[in-house]
Amino acid sequence: MTDISTDPVPLTREEAIALARQMLRIRRFEESCAELYGAGKIRGFLHLYIGEEAVAAGALSVLSPDDAIVATYREHGHALVRGLTAKSIMAEMFGKVTGCCRGHGGSMHLFDAATRFYGGNAIVGGGLPMAVGLALADRMQHIERVTACFFGDGAVAEGVFHESMNLAALWKLPVLFCCENNGYAMGTSLERSESQTDLCVKAASYRIPARPVDGMDVVAVRQATATAAAAVRAGEGPMFLEFRTYRFRAHSMFDPDLYRPKAEVEEWKKRGPLHAFTGRLKAQGLFTEADFERLEAEVTAELAAAVAYAEESAWEPVENLLKDVSAVPASATPA
Amino acid sequence: MSERLSYREATRQALREALQRDPRVFLMGEDVGRYGGSYAVSLGLLGEFGPERIRDTPLSELGFVGAGIGAALGGLRPIVEIMTVNFSLLALDQLVNTAAALRHMSGGQFHVPLVVRMATGAGRQLAAQHSHSLEGWYAHVPGLRVLAPATVADARGMLWPALQDPDPVLIFEHALLYNSEEPATTAAVEVDIRRAAIRRVGSDVTLIAYGGMLARTLVAAEQLAQDGIQAEVIDLRVLRPLDEATILDSVRRTHRAVLVDEEWRSGSFSAEVSARIMEQAFFDLDAPVQRVCGAEVPIPYAKHLEEAALPQSASIIAAVRSILSGRAT
Numbered sequence: 001m002t003d004i005s006t007d008p009v010p011l012t013r014e015e016a017i018a019l020a021r022q023m024l025r026i027r028r029f030e031e032s033c034a035e036l037y038g039a040g041k042i043r044g045f046l047h048l049y050i051g052e053e054a055v056a057a058g059a060l061s062v063l064s065p066d067d068a069i070v071a072t073y074r075e076h077g078h079a080l081v082r083g084l085t086a087k088s089i090m091a092e093m094f095g096k097v098t099g100c101c102r103g104h105g106g107s108m109h110l111f112d113a114a115t116r117f118y119g120g121n122a123i124v125g126g127g128l129p130m131a132v133g134l135a136l137a138d139r140m141q142h143i144e145r146v147t148a149c150f151f152g153d154g155a156v157a158e159g160v161f162h163e164s165m166n167l168a169a170l171w172k173l174p175v176l177f178c179c180e181n182n183g184y185a186m187g188t189s190l191e192r193s194e195s196q197t198d199l200c201v202k203a204a205s206y207r208i209p210a211r212p213v214d215g216m217d218v219v220a221v222r223q224a225t226a227t228a229a230a231a232v233r234a235g236e237g238p239m240f241l242e243f244r245t246y247r248f249r250a251h252s253m254f255d256p257d258l259y260r261p262k263a264e265v266e267e268w269k270k271r272g273p274l275h276a277f278t279g280r281l282k283a284q285g286l287f288t289e290a291d292f293e294r295l296e297a298e299v300t301a302e303l304a305a306a307v308a309y310a311e312e313s314a315w316e317p318v319e320n321l322l323k324d325v326s327a328v329p330a331s332a333t334p335a
Numbered sequence: 336m337s338e339r340l341s342y343r344e345a346t347r348q349a350l351r352e353a354l355q356r357d358p359r360v361f362l363m364g365e366d367v368g369r370y371g372g373s374y375a376v377s378l379g380l381l382g383e384f385g386p387e388r389i390r391d392t393p394l395s396e397l398g399f400v401g402a403g404i405g406a407a408l409g410g411l412r413p414i415v416e417i418m419t420v421n422f423s424l425l426a427l428d429q430l431v432n433t434a435a436a437l438r439h440m441s442g443g444q445f446h447v448p449l450v451v452r453m454a455t456g457a458g459r460q461l462a463a464q465h466s467h468s469l470e471g472w473y474a475h476v477p478g479l480r481v482l483a484p485a486t487v488a489d490a491r492g493m494l495w496p497a498l499q500d501p502d503p504v505l506i507f508e509h510a511l512l513y514n515s516e517e518p519a520t521t522a523a524v525e526v527d528i529r530r531a532a533i534r535r536v537g538s539d540v541t542l543i544a545y546g547g548m549l550a551r552t553l554v555a556a557e558q559l560a561q562d563g564i565q566a567e568v569i570d571l572r573v574l575r576p577l578d579e580a581t582i583l584d585s586v587r588r589t590h591r592a593v594l595v596d597e598e599w600r601s602g603s604f605s606a607e608v609s610a611r612i613m614e615q616a617f618f619d620l621d622a623p624v625q626r627v628c629g630a631e632v633p634i635p636y637a638k639h640l641e642e643a644a645l646p647q648s649a650s651i652i653a654a655v656r657s658i659l660s661g662r663a664t
Contacts, residue, residue, distance in 0.1 A: 068409075101442035111441035118408065118445070123432045129398045130433065133405020133413075140361070140387060141410060160428075163398025170393070324443035325477045327501040328529075328576075 004276045006283070009219045013286045015061075016277075019218050020287065021295050022057040023274045026050075026077040028299045029086060030249075032307065033076065033093060033107075037253050041311075042093045045122075046107050049077040051248035054273035055180050056081050058221030059148065059243075063229060065115070068147040070131040073108035073122035074180075074247075078150060083115045086306035096313035103316050104324065124185075125151060125158035128177075132164050135173035135238075146232045148176045148225075154185025156199055165206040165238075172237035176229055177203065179242045180215065186251045187259040203240035215245030216271045219280075248272070340519035342484075342512045345491035346376050346452075349523060350414065353498055354384050357412055360498060361388040363399055364416030373418045374454055374513050400426035400451065404434050404503075407449040412498050417453040420469050420507065434503040435478030449503045450494070455483075456509040456547040456597055457645055463633035466641075468597040470507045470546070471604030474574040480504040481574040482528055485549035487517035489572060492526040500528070509547030531578040533585070537565035540655050541585040543608060544595040545571035548646060552595045555651035564659060574604060582608065583616050590621040593654045595646050600628035622658035627651050 009016060030048045037046050049056065056077035060069070071078045079089055084100055092099025093107050100112050101120075108122040118134065121127035131149035138145045155161050156179070168175045179199055183190055190197045200210035209231070213224040221243060228239040246268040250257040281287035340348075353360045361384075362377060368391040371378035381389040392399040396417060403415040417423045423430070430451070438446045457466035474481045480500055484490045490508065497504040534549065535556050544552040549570050556566040567585050571578070586592050592612055596605035609624045630644040 099442070101440065101444070104442050105440045109440045111444050113441075113444040119441070121433070123428055126401075126428065126433055129401020129429060130405040130408065132398070133402035133407070134409045135405070136402055137406045137409025137411045140406075147405075160397045160401065163393070163395035164401070166393060167395065167398050167402055324439045326438070326480070326576075327446065 004271055005214070005217050005220070006280060008284050009280055009286070011219065011286075016281050016286050017291060017295070019057055019061060019222070020274065020278055020281065021299070022061070022081050023053040023218065023277065024295050025080055025086070025299050025302070026053040026056065027274055028303055029076060029080060032303050034249070034253070036093070036307070042107065043095070044106050044108070045073070046253045047074040047251065048247070048249045049074055051268065051272070052180060052182060052215065052245045053077055054218035054221050054277070055178070055215050055243045055245055058218040059178055059225040061222050062226040063146065063148055066145050068116045068118055068131070068134045068145065070118045070127040070134070070147065070149040071120060072124075072127065072151055073120070074152070075110055075120055075150070076107070079110045079112070079117060082112070082117050084110065084112045084117060086302050087309040090306040090310040091313050094310040094313070095315070096310055097316040098309065098313040102324075125155040125160040127151060128155065128160055128164035129167070131175050132167050132173060135168065135175045136171065139171070139173055144233060146174050146176050146229050148178055148229070150178045150180055152185065153179065153181040153183065153190055153199065156202055157185065157193055165203060165208060168238040169206040169208050172235075174232045174235070175238040176225070176232050177208070177238060177240040178225070179240065180245055181242050182245050182247045184251070184260065187255065189260070199242045200240065208238050208240045210240035210242065212242045212244055215243030216273045216276065218273055218277050338519040339516040340487055342487045342490045342508070342515045343374065343376055345487045346494070346508065347378065347380065349491045349494035350377060350380060351383065352523060353414070353494055354380070354388060356495075357498065359410065359412040360414060361390060361411060362414045362416060363390040363392055363403060365392055365394055365418055367391060367416050372416070374510065376513070377416070396422050396425035397429055401429040401433065403449050403451070404429060404447050407447045408445060412448055412450075414450045414452060414498070417451060419465050419510070420453050420455040421464050421467055423453050423469070430473070430479070430503070430505075431476055435476045438478060438502060446501045447503045448498070448501050450497045450506065451503070452506045452508060454510045455507040456511060457634045457641060458511040458547065460636055460638055460641060462636040466634035468629065470574055471598050471602070471607070473505050474604055474607070478502065479575060480528065481507070483507045483509070483546035483572055483574060485509070485512070485546050485570050485572060487515060488520070488524060489526055491523045493528055495523065496525055496528045507546060511547050515550070526572075528573055529576070529578065530573065531581040532570045532572055533567060533581065534570045535566065535568040537567035538589055539565045540591040540593060540659065541567045541569060541582075541589045542593050542595060542651065542655070543569045543571060543582060545574065546597070548595045548597050551646070551648045552651055555648040555655070558648065558652055559655055564655065566655065571608075577608070577611070579611055579615070582612065586612055586616045587619045590619055591658050592620070593625045593627065593651065593658070595627045595651055597629050597645060599631050600626060601631060603628055625654040625658055627654050
């Protein structure tokens, strides 16, 4: 764990507040989800991003609206920052027809065509080859875009991680691999599952430029992503960033969190990304307590509206059960 | 003597025509380029279309099938070749968990216009890891379309409509068929990839087969005809969505059905077809539905054992006779 950076942030006040706002949105959204899970409004698996906010907020702040985003089942934060509305995400969690995926996907499967948000993939590593293919399509159609693929440290143990690294490097595809290393594949620590725990070494073995980034520092995440994405966009081939981060909550709502010492969690919490960032901004005079209160009020209002919207929304009519399985409605041809 | 076209050449011609007609189409897979395809289907296409569109891949079935999904999402029309159905199991996750599920999981926002071709079936003494018939597993999965061209004309005429399908299509090419020939026609006849085909008309019994089993089923039907038994032969050719109407219409006329399926009997595709006949045409039947299936063994190498493991014309004929013996004349 590195120390909290106290360096002045090279951002305008507007940029800084935007980052703080996104991290706060994620934090409060996730807290709200946990509460609604307890109330039985959200069901299924629910994986919270609390502690990791700096990664989504920082990385997505410097990607272009044309770029593609591929994410995992811990993707509420990415979806929010990418521009899916809190309403459409919350309604999806409630299983309502107004959800971004009409209640078909739930927490683990958020998708949005309008913002090129490709999930919401709940097979560990499953989004990696999809990202390779999206980038291949861009390359073959001469479109200068980046595909940013988020995945956890657990994914590097999957064969498809290695297949995807190799394909992206072999074909010099515009993929930005964003590894969110929170130290645990569900309950198994990196040390207990990998012979080589330096994940950048794995990427580098495929000749992909790789660097570790302090994933608790939103400024570091933003800068590293901007640099790497520019290189990818310029046609230099794939890049790999390892964001070293930590989740403060359990893996999912079913996880009793027995596999890691409480002291370790507490130690990481001292580096909470939102707190660390606003602290720096205040020291620099870019941010005041009044700013924080204003953001807090905005986010509270946004979330209250999202929850009310989800609550009031209708369910997908059960007649539509088979509607989106194939282009041809199931009733038109025998299954 | 008129010119003849092989199933291999027909498949290649279908690929060539698709590559010419649609700039979004490309072929990707193991040894499809410089080697010319493990079954020589794509031989010569690299020279015609170049390495971008005839794309050799590493031995990474999961990776390149997943990349095919991504490329389809990104606006292209990829055709992914997997060497053989056994290897497709390495890509099963991407096919089932992503390609088949994405449209529904995303609330209809995304769809995957991907075509995956692969060789299937036994008969070439390739033993237990290159010879199986697992089409039925894929036909189990909502969101996939599963095709099994059994004729040269279908090999040529199914690819283009498959590429027009906005959802993933799997095409199973039986390895024994690549050398089979039919008189060449100048143009491809587009196949209706929603419908089964009646390959022989008959009134006494309905024989239902697909892919590599069609030819020997037709041979059995000809031999039965010599004894005055007129068998109707249905080539399913589309395993999902299944064309029930053609099957049920035939069975209602013949009142008897024998299913021929190279797959292992337990949980085979023929079990599904049999169940549908029972459910919907039970009172039209004059005899129990019979199945002639592959023996429940990993396909053996030795020729006599491999033959014994597969449905043969003689076993098809025997099954037909067993349900016709009590027939009123």
